Amino acid sequence: MxxxxxxxxxxxxxxxxxxxxxxxxxxxxxxxxxxxxxxxxxxxxxxxxxxxxxxxxxxxxxxxxxxxxxxxxxxxxxxxxxxxxxxxxxxHAAIAANPYPRQGLDDPKSVHFYFLSDPSATVDMDALAPLRAGFEDVTRTGGIVYLYAPDGIGRSKLAEHIDRRIGTPVTARNLRTAxxxxxxxxxxxxx
Structure with a gap:
């Protein structure tokens, strides 16, 4: 086999x-x-x-x-x-589905993939929207929530709270690691 x-x-x-x-x-x-x-x-x-x-x-x-x-x-x-x-x-498909490909080319550490433990889980994307600052953005595609944080995740309120707001266990990796x-x-x- x-x-x-x-x-x-x-x-x-x-x-x-x-x-x-x-x-x-x-x-x-x-x-x-x-x-x-x-x-x-x-x-x-x-x-x-x-x-x-x-x-x-x-x-x-x-x-x-x-x-x-x-x-x-x-x-x-x-x-x-x-x-x-x-x-x-x-x-590979997760990388291909990245909604921020241009931003990732500029800085692969600015794009983060949050892999959901339950890909079919409901994620309240509207609850994440008010946490965005500056040029940050967040999108869900399939079983992944993508975060674009051009100023880094260390100062991002969205990144700080995203785990709790997603509603299912996740693990995150940046585009460079992926x-x-x-x-x-x-x-x-x-x-």
Missing amino acids: PMRTWVALLRGINVGGRNILPMADLRACLTTLGYSDVKTYIQSGNCVFRTDAGRGDPSEGAAAISRDIAAAIETAAGFRPRVFVLTADAL MKLTDMARALSEA
Whole structure:
């Protein structure tokens, strides 16, 4: 059975001295699960890997892989992070659907992808609108809320409150990280 390339995004690790998980340990957890070609990117819990697990329906496969990764981390590190798993193709499609492509070319760290744990969840986009400042903008496309924050997310009221206003657990990555993970996934798929 051919292997599929997957991307896993962990939420809330290595932040503020809590839920510490060195990337070598994360790679070891995924390798223990039988996943191959495991690669990580920066310390916030981004990884790409290949496995023949989850070969059927991608959403069912993603859910099973997510549960397996979270359980393996809990066993190894003593905490259970939320793990968002998607196919490499789904991440590529998320980048292609980015409603701020020109802005992202100018500054890939100004565009953020908020991946919803439940892609079908209702998101009250009207509740986010009053939080926008300056040239900020927010758009939902499918299971992703895209944020354009040209002045950075550190000073953005919208970025500060977006997690709570979305109404379902999310994890966010900027366009630069998403593009790097897509490149890494493509390299694995072509190997």
